[in-house]
C-alpha cells in the first residue's frame with residue numbers, strides 16, 4: 009500500500025473531526041454497564057482526522073470520478089440520464105428524511121400519500137393493477153417476481169422448476185432464478201435479435217414456471233412477438249415476467265400489463281432518474297396483474313373504509329417480506345418528483361426522445377463499426393468491435409481510449425451474444441451537440457485503429473491511473489488495510 | 492419540456508439523418524395491437540408547485556416527533572459535512588465503477604468502507620454493501636448453506652423480528668429448514684440450542700446485542716455452533732461495536748448488520764446500508780461487490796472491483812448472489828461519518844447513547860408500574876415493562892409528539908406490556924423529562940380508569 013493515499017495515512021492521534029457534548033459520567037463508569045466479557049478489548053483502529061482534512065480527502069477523491077454532471081455516460085441498459093436536483097431537494101425535506109419507519113401510520117399520512125401516488129403512477133405507466141414499492145433494486149424485484157410465480161404454482165398444487173430466459177438477458181435474471189431454487193433454461197435469440205414464438209413453444213411444458221423477458225431487450229430491440237409468446241407460456245400454465253430495466257424506451261407507448269405480461273419490475277434508479285450513487289441505492293418496484301396481487305410482499309399499502317392509508321400486514325398469500333421496512337423511501341420521493349414534473353405527456357416525450365437519440369447515434373455510427381442488427385432500435389443499440397478486433401484492437405481498448413476524451417464508454421462485452429459488444433444508450437437528456445461530439449470521437453477512434461492502433465491499445469493516456477491489473481488484484485487479494 | 496434537450500429543429504435534423512419523417516416511425520417495431528393509444532393520466536407540475544406539494548406531504552406528518560424508537564434504525568446526529576460530500580454529483584451521479592480509471596473516487600471510498608467495517612468487527616473481508624441488515628443476514632445464512640452443503644439454520648427469536656421475516660422470504664425457495672431458537676429471560680436459550688444443533692446445521696444466527704438490547708452469551712453460542720461444524724453468524728450494530736467486543740474476538744464466521752446509524756438519515760426506513768463481513772477463507776463465497784487494491788501498468792496504486800467471478804454479470808446462474816445495484820452512496824455516507832467521528836468520536840456516540848438510556852431508564856423505572864422487563868445489562872435498546880399495553884402507549888404518546896419506542900407485542904404476543912426503547916446522543920434531558928412525564932400521565936390515567 010502506497011503511503012499517503014488512504015484516509016488512514018492521514019490519521020494523527022489526538023485529532024478530532026467532530027464536536028459532541030461530554031458524557032456526565034466517566035468512560036470507565038459507563039463501560040461498567042457492559043459485562044466485562046462483552047466489552048471491547050482495544051479501541052477499533054479508526055482514523056483520527058480533522059473536519060477540514062476529511063473534506064479535502066473526499067473532495068480529492070470525488071475529482072477522480074466520472075459522473076453524469078461531468079460528461080456523457082452512454083452505458084447501455086443503465087439509463088444514465090440527468091438526475092434533477094428538485095428530486096433530491098424533495099427527498100431531503102426533514103419531514104421525509106427524519107421520519108422513523110415504525111411511526112404509526114396515523115402520524116405518517118403525507119409519506120403514505122406520496123407512496124400511494126407513486127404506486128398509481130407506476131400502475132398507469134405499466135398497465136399493471138397493483139404495485140409494490142418494496143424491492144430496493146431490479147434484482148430484488150426479479151427475486152420477488154419469481155417468488156410470486158412459486159407461490160402461484162404452489163397454490164395450484166403444481167411443482168414447476170424451470171424458468172425460460174433469453175440468451176441476451178442480464179446476469180441478474182439467471183442469478184435470481186437460482187436464488188429461488190429454480191433452474192434456468194436459456195433460449196436463443198433469432199437473427200433479428202428477438203425471441204421467436206416457435207422457439208418458446210418448443211421448450212415450453214408443464215415443468216416451466218414462467219419466462220422472463222426484457223422488453224425492449226438488451227440489444228435495444230423491441231420483442232415484437234411478446235404477446236404471442238405470453239399466450240404460449242400461459243397456455244402451458246406458466247407466467248410471464250418482464251424485466252423493465254429498459255422501460256425508458258416505451259413509456260406512454262407500450263404498457264406490458266395490457267398485453268399479456270403478468271408482472272414486471274421497474275428500475276426507478278434508471279427510468280425515473282434517481283441517482284446511481286456509484287452503485288446504489290436503487291429502487292426496484294414491481295407491478296402485477298390483479299390476479300397476482302394477493303402474493304405481493306407484505307406490508308401492502310391500502311386504504312381502509314374511512315379512506316385512510318395504512319399498511320396491511322394481514323396478507324395470508326403474501327410471499328413475505330423483502331426489506332426491513334418499506335423499501336428505499338428516499339428514492340420513491342425522487343421518482344415521484346420526477347414523474348410529477350413531467351406528467352403523462354412529458355413521460356411519453358422522454359421515451360420518444362430517448363429513442364430518437366439512440367437511432368441518431370446508430371445511424372451515424374453504423375458505417376464506422378459493425379452493426380449486428382439492422383432496423384430501428386429503441387432507446388439503445390449494440391455495435392460490434394469485430395472489424396477493429398481484426399486489426400488487433402479490442403473493444404476494451406476502444407472503451408479505454410474514450411476515457412481520454414472525457415466521456416464514459418458504453419457498456420462493453422454485454423449482451424453476451426454480440427462479440428466485442430458496445431451497448432450504447434444516450435438517453436433523452438443529452439443535447440444533439442453532445443451526440444455529435446460522441447460521433448466524432450467514435451469515428452476518430454475508428455480511424456486511429458486504422459492509422460495508429462497503439463494509441464488505442466495503450467489507452468487511456470490521460471486518466472489518474474492507467475490500466476489496472478485486475479488479475480493481480482485477484483491473485484494478491486488486498487481488500488482492506490491491515491493493521 | 493424539462494430534462495429533454497431536443498428542440499423541434501434538432502428533431503428535424505436528426506430524423507433527416509435517420510431517414511424517417513417522424514418519431515412515430517421509429518416505433519414501427521411495436522405492432523399496433525401492442526400500442527397504448529391514450530395519454531397517461533398523470534398531472535404535470537412546475538418546480539414551484541411540486542415543491543409546495545412535497546412540503547405539504549412532508550409536513551403532513553408529526554415532523555417534530557421526538558424519537559425513542561430503534562428497532563434496527565437509529566436517530567443519531569449526522570454532521571453537516573456528511574451531506575456536503577454525499578450530495579456531490581461526483582459521488583451521487585456516478586454509476587457502478589465499471590471503468591476503474593475514471594472511478595477511483597468511488598472505488599477508494601469502498602475500499603476504505605471495507606476497512607472500517609473490518610476494523611469494527613475484527614473480520615478480514617467486507618463487501619461494498621448489501622440492501623439492508625436484514626438481507627445481509629439472509630445472505631449470510633444462504634452462504635453458510637452453500638458452503639456447508641447443509642440446510643438447517645438456527646435463528647434466535649431474539650433477532651429483530653423483521654430480519655426474521657426477511658430471512659424466511661429469502662431462504663424460502665432454497666430448501667432451508669429454519670429453526671427458531673426460543674427466548675429465555677431476554678436471551679436465546681442456550682440449553683435449547685444444544686438440543687437443536689446437529690450435523691445438518693449450516694448456521695446459527697444471533698444478534699449481539701439482541702432486539703431487546705440484551706447480551707447473548709456469544710462465546711457459548713459460537714462453541715455450540717462450531718462443535719457441529721456450523722457457521723456462527725452474528726448481527727451487530729456498528730456504533731455499539733465501538734465499545735463491545737469485536738465478533739472476530741468471539742469466533743464469529745460471518746458478521747452482518749445495519750450501518751444506517753453511521754450517518755444515514757432515517758428516511759422512513761430506506762435507503763439503508765447492510766454490511767457483510769467474513770473471515771478470509773469465505774472471501775470467494777461472499778455476495779456483492781468488493782473493491783481491491785492493485786497497481787496500474789506503471790506501478791501506480793489503484794483500486795478495482797475484484798473477485799468478480801463470484802458475481803451475476805459473469806457467473807450468471809452460478810453467482811453467489813443476484814445482487815447488482817447495492818447501497819454504495821450510503822456506504823459513502825458511512826465512510827465520511829466514520830472518518831469524521833473516528834476512533835474517539837464513535838466511542839463517544841456509543842457512550843453518550845448508553846448514558847442517556849440509563850438516565851431515562853432510571854427515571855422511568857422510578858414511576859409506578861414501570862420496570863426493566865429483563866433485569867440485566869442492556870445496550871442500544873432497552874425493554875421496559877409497562878403499566879398498560881405498549882401499543883396503547885405508542886398510539887397515545889405519538890399524538891403528543893413523542894415516539895416512545897416499539898410495542899414488542901407486535902411480534903411477541905406474550906409481551907404486550909413491553910416497550911422497546913432506544914436512546915441516542917440526540918436525546919436531551921428535556922426530551923427525557925417529557926417522555927417520563929407522559930409515561931407517568933398515561934400510567935396514572937390507567938390507575939384512575941381501573942378504579
Ligand SMILES: Cc1ncc(COP(=O)(O)O)c(C=O)c1O
Nearest residue numbers: 085145146147178180253815816
Ligand atoms: C436489463 C437489466 N436487468 C436487470 C438489472 C438489475 O437491476 P439492479 O441493478 O437494479 O438490481 C439491470 C441493471 O443492472 C439490467 O440492465
